[in-house]
Amino acid sequence: MIITVYMLPALYEQKKVSAQDMEEIVRLLAHAPLLYDDGLSIQVQDFIEGLEIELAHEVRRAVIELYELAVQACRPLADPPAYEQLQDALGLQAELWQEEVLTLAEWMEWLKQIAQGQRKLPEYDFTAMLGNLPEGFMIHDFHDELRYQLEQNPTNAWAIEERSRLYAALGVN
Numbered sequence: 001m002i003i004t005v006y007m008l009p010a011l012y013e014q015k016k017v018s019a020q021d022m023e024e025i026v027r028l029l030a031h032a033p034l035l036y037d038d039g040l041s042i043q044v045q046d047f048i049e050g051l052e053i054e055l056a057h058e059v060r061r062a063v064i065e066l067y068e069l070a071v072q073a074c075r076p077l078a079d080p081p082a083y084e085q086l087q088d089a090l091g092l093q094a095e096l097w098q099e100e101v102l103t104l105a106e107w108m109e110w111l112k113q114i115a116q117g118q119r120k121l122p123e124y125d126f127t128a129m130l131g132n133l134p135e136g137f138m139i140h141d142f143h144d145e146l147r148y149q150l151e152q153n154p155t156n157a158w159a160i161e162e163r164s165r166l167y168a169a170l171g172v173n
Helices: 007-013 019-035 044-050 057-077 080-098 104-115 126-130 139-152 157-169
Strands: none
Touching: 007 057, 007 104, 019 044, 019 057, 019 080, 044 057, 057 080, 057 104, 080 104, 080 139, 126 139, 139 157
């Protein structure tokens, strides 16, 4: 598989984007889709207008590249249930990025693959796996449960395996 070289991760590594600005950019990546009921109407401009920072020209172009990938990923997942699952995945990915589990380049590649239909969102039967669960239990909740299981028992083979599967499904290499 060929991995695309994206501008924003390189600019971040070169310190042309501050950590604080990057957190704002990622915050919008995860939260802007929550303003829409489906993935058909969100536009790159919706992300850009939500930024509370000024972007230099080079950085602005790189951020637009990121948000273009996000918009493209929203389109094939336009129906409300799939779009809600995408929103949940983006929120978890933002958390994994902050924890340095997921790189921005990996995340962008994941968005591209989702947009092109080369990758699907993680699918689980949580009730079969975990029993009776609250309504609306989703991927982020599952990650929290795995984290809890591993805090209780760091050698829990099931939780380690499921976390690895989940991370792979979210683009973590």
